[in-house]
Each structure stands twice: as C-alpha cells, then as structure tokens.
Amino acid sequence: MEKVCFELEHIEVVYLDKEVLTIEKLAVHQFDRIGIVGKNGVGKSTLMKLLAGKVQPTRGKVKRYVDFGYFEQMDAPTLAEADAALLGKLAVPKSSPQLSGGEQTRLKLAQLFSTYQETLLMDEPTTHLDQAGIAFLLDELRYYYGALLVISHDRAVLDELVTTIWEVDEGKVHVYSGNYSDYAAQKQLQREQQSQAHSQYIKEKNRLEKAADEKMKKAEKITQAGSMSKREANAPANRMFMTKSKGTSQKAMQRAAKAIEHRLEKLHAVEAVQQEQKIVFRQSKALAMHNKFPIMADRLSLQVQDKVLLEEASFQIPLGKKIALTGSNGSGKSTLLRYIFHKGEGLIISPKAKIGYFQQMSYQFTSEETVLQFLKNRSDYEEGLLRSVLHAMQFDGTDLQKSVMSLSGGEAIRLQLCQLFLGEYNILLLDEPTNFLDILALEALEQFIAAYEGTILFVTHDKSFIENVADLQFTICDKKIK
Numbered sequence: 001m002e003k004v005c006f007e008l009e010h011i012e013v014v015y016l017d018k019e020v021l022t023i024e025k026l027a028v029h030q031f032d033r034i035g036i037v038g039k040n041g042v043g044k045s046t047l048m049k050l051l052a053g054k055v056q057p058t059r060g061k062v063k064r065y066v067d068f069g070y071f072e073q074m075d076a077p078t079l080a081e082a083d084a085a086l087l088g089k090l091a092v093p094k095s096s097p098q099l100s101g102g103e104q105t106r107l108k109l110a111q112l113f114s115t116y117q118e119t120l121l122m123d124e125p126t127t128h129l130d131q132a133g134i135a136f137l138l139d140e141l142r143y144y145y146g147a148l149l150v151i152s153h154d155r156a157v158l159d160e161l162v163t164t165i166w167e168v169d170e171g172k173v174h175v176y177s178g179n180y181s182d183y184a185a186q187k188q189l190q191r192e193q194q195s196q197a198h199s200q201y202i203k204e205k206n207r208l209e210k211a212a213d214e215k216m217k218k219a220e221k222i223t224q225a226g227s228m229s230k231r232e233a234n235a236p237a238n239r240m241f242m243t244k245s246k247g248t249s250q251k252a253m254q255r256a257a258k259a260i261e262h263r264l265e266k267l268h269a270v271e272a273v274q275q276e277q278k279i280v281f282r283q284s285k286a287l288a289m290h291n292k293f294p295i296m297a298d299r300l301s302l303q304v305q306d307k308v309l310l311e312e313a314s315f316q317i318p319l320g321k322k323i324a325l326t327g328s329n330g331s332g333k334s335t336l337l338r339y340i341f342h343k344g345e346g347l348i349i350s351p352k353a354k355i356g357y358f359q360q361m362s363y364q365f366t367s368e369e370t371v372l373q374f375l376k377n378r379s380d381y382e383e384g385l386l387r388s389v390l391h392a393m394q395f396d397g398t399d400l401q402k403s404v405m406s407l408s409g410g411e412a413i414r415l416q417l418c419q420l421f422l423g424e425y426n427i428l429l430l431d432e433p434t435n436f437l438d439i440l441a442l443e444a445l446e447q448f449i450a451a452y453e454g455t456i457l458f459v460t461h462d463k464s465f466i467e468n469v470a471d472l473q474f475t476i477c478d479k480k481i482k
C-alpha cells in the first residue's frame with residue numbers, strides 16, 4: 001500500500017469572515033501526481049500553503065508525514081546553496097546584482113532540485129521561463145520519484161506531468177482522474193449532461209403545469225354545470241359531471257391539481273448551461289490597411305547598452321496574421337516589441353498603423369471610473385458586447401461596478417487586455433499576456449485573438465497557447481529572426 005504523505009481533515013480556512021476553503025477529507029499518497037486548477041483567487045495557493053504549513057487552518061488538521069520541497073511563485077530566491085552543475089545547466093548568471101524574472105525562477109529551481117525531497121509542492125513553476133527552461137523542468141519532473149503537486153496554467157505541462165486534477169471551485173476541492181485534457185473532456189461531458197437534464201426538467205415542468213391547469217379548469221366546469229339549463233346539463237360532454245355529486249367531483253379535481261402542484265414543488269430544478277455570446281471584434285473602415293506587410297525591417301540591428309540583440313535582421317509581418325514571437329530569455333523579444341511600438345529607425349511601418357501595446361504589469365489606473373465605464377469611455381462597441389467581453393475575462397455582477405483603482409494585479413491585466421481588443425487599433429503587440437492568467441482567462445484570450453480582424457504579434461512561452469492561436473511563429477536565434 002502506498003505511503004500517505006499528507007492528510008487534510010475537517011479543514012476550514014476563513015479570511016475576513018469569508019470561507020476560502022472547506023475540505024472534509026483529502027490525502028496525498030507517495031506517487032501521486034496532482035495538478036491544481038481553478039480561477040484566480042479561488043484558493044489554489046492557499047491550499048498549497050496549507051500543505052506547506054505557511055497558512056494555518058481556522059479549523060481542522062493538516063498532517064505531514066514526509067519532508068517536502070516548496071516552490072513559491074512570488075518568493076525571491078533564498079541564500080540556499082545550489083548544485084553547480086544545475087546552475088550551469090539552467091544558465092543562471094554566477095554574479096549579477098539583479099536577476100531577471102526568468103533567472104530568479106531558474107535559480108529557485110536549481111536550489112529546489114539540489115536535494116532530493118519525498119514530495120514537491122510547486123506553485124506556478126513555469127512563470128517567466130522560456131521554452132528551454134520549461135523543457136528542463138519537464139525533464140526533471142517526468143521521472144521524479146515521489147509525490148508531486150503543481151499549480152499551473154500551462155496546459156501542456158499539466159498534460160505531461162499529472163495523473164489527477166484537483167479543481168478548486170467556490171471553496172471546495174473536486175477530484176478528477178487523468179491529466180488536464182482528460183479533465184477538460186470530463187467537464188465538457190458534465191456540461192452536455194447538465195444541458196440534457198435541464199431540457200428534461202423544463203419539459204416535465206411544462207407537462208405538470210399544463211396537467212394542473214387542466215384539472216383546475218375541469219373543477220371550474222363542474223361548478224358551472226350546477227348553473228346550467230336542463231338542456232345543457234343533458235349534453236353528452238357534460239353528462240359525466242352530473243353523475244356524481246358536484247361537490248365531490250369538484251373536490252377530487254382540486255385534490256388532483258394540488259397533488260400535481262406538490263409534484264412540481266418536489267421537481268429537482270436543473271440550471272441551464274450558460275451560453276456565451278459569440279464575440280466578434282469588427283474593425284471600422286477607417287482602420288483598414290492595404291499593405292500586405294504593415295511592418296517590415298530590412299537589415300535591422302538592435303542593441304541594449306553593450307549587448308547586441310539583432311544583427312542585420314530582416315522580417316515582414318503579414319497583414320491580419322497572428323504571429324508568435326519566441327526565443328530564449330534575454331534574446332530581445334520584449335525589446336523588439338517596444339522598438340516596433342515606438343516606430344524605431346530601420347523599420348517600415350504603414351502610415352495607417354494604429355498600434356496597441358500590452359506590456360506586462362505596466363498599467364497604472366489614474367481615474368475613478370468603474371470597470372464598465374472604463375471600457376465604455378474607450379470603445380465604440382455597444383454595451384452588450386462590452387459586458388460579454390468582460391464576462392469572458394471573469395468580470396461578473398458587482399465586478400462591473402468596481403473602481404478600476406481597486407483592482408488586483410491579475411484583474412488589471414485582464415481589463416487591460418479587454419481594452420486593447422475593444423480599442424481603435426489595427427495592430428496589437430502583446431508582451432507575455434499569458435503570464436498570471438488562469439486557464440479560463442487564457443481560453444478567453446484565445447477566443448479574443450481568433451475573433452480579432454487585425455494583426456497581432458505576441459510573445460509567450462506557452463506551447464498550447466501558440467498551437468491554438470498562432471498562424472506563424474518567428475524565433476529570435478543567433479541575433480536573427482527565423
């Protein structure tokens with residue numbers, strides 16, 4: 001029998017009078033490989049911190065039976081020693097006053113893998129990692145001998161590594177067997193079954209309502225029969241009502257109607273599956289461009305301080321295409337996007353280009369507008385579509401009335417993306433828009449890109465995202481664009 005590593009029993013975590021997590025019983029066994037998924041803010045990191053002992057439950061017990069390693073997305077690297085071979089393999093600079101986000105993640109991974117632990121708890125380990133870094137992580141974890149729990153929004157990583165999904169939703173943890181694709185298929189099946197059950201519920205509800213209505217009408221007819229003329233009472237259609245005492249027949253009909261109404265009350269209500277409004281971003285004729293290649297570079301050289309990033313590189317961005325720009329950390333992807341946005345020397349950019357630019361964590365809100373007002377004031381689209389776009393990015397109900405000044409970092413990113421797709425632009429430059437988005441927001445962003453009529457150049461290391469939306473992939477390699 002497999003050894004138990006962690007046990008959670010009768011857990012409640014309450015924060016500011018709000019129940020964050022409620023877990024009756026949950027266990028992690030020796031060779032479990034668990035992916036933790038759910039919307040931003042539902043308690044995934046709280047669950048991981050509970051297991052790690054960084055958060056104490058308001059009620060209940062967490063039992064730990066093993067030593068474990070813990071990777072926390074937001075923590076800076078510690079002063080812990082790391083294996084020199086791993087540091088070399090991960091290309092962590094030997095001495096640097098300031099490490100980039102990707103270099104910090106690599107150093108933390110080198111520290112984590114330098115000593116063997118029976119269990120690994122990992123919260124978003126791929127954040128800021130390029131594809132080489134993600135490949136290293138997968139190699140280390142593919143054959144890891146122990147229990148693995150990982151929070152990730154990278155669907156390809158979850159498909160590769162896990163055999164169980166824990167979905168955190170409304171404070172509860174739901175367990176699904178299989179990897180992320182298996183989980184997504186099970187969720188789709190649940191939606192289809194719910195849709196079918198809702199149709200049956202509506203059908204049965206209508207049938208019972210109609211039957212109750214008919215019984216009540218018959219009871220009324222019996223009452224009316226008492227005041228009929230002799231000729232009417234002897235009519236074949238009404239004769240049956242006259243055979244019993246009118247009072248008895250009427251009461252029987254009313255009892256039958258009441259019985260049906262009681263069945264109606266007992267009928268188990270099934271909610272309809274929410275249908276998403278199809279999102280289409282239509283561009284005005286004023287934004288139409290006719291150049292086949294609205295952005296071109298001929299032998300462009302680009303350097304930052306003493307570091308040469310591009311050396312006589314040439315490229316053409318085709319009109320209306322969705323292009324992924326990839327390359328290792330530090331190869332110059334973000335610098336190139338910034339250079340295009342500022343229409344730097346050596347670039348040929350269509351005079352009709354209206355460029356929208358998403359820069360990671362760059363947005364500072366300065367107005368007291370609500371979320372909905374913010375979009376209304378920056379878009380010509382009708383309110384119905386604005387609400388649909390916000391709903392797709394998980395702004396629901398009272399979220400629309402929140403002040404933009406009070407938004408969390410993740411909410412600010414999601415609102416900024418909504419604004420760019422709804423704005424008066426025909427070219428979008430998106431620098432790592434997938435970082436810090438949960439899987440639902442990622443899928444919404446994929447939907448936005450598919451529905452967008454303009455040209456998009458985006459940087460990401462998310463393999464599934466690239467496969468789902470990119471028409472072309474450009475890679476910066478050896479100071480050239482391939």
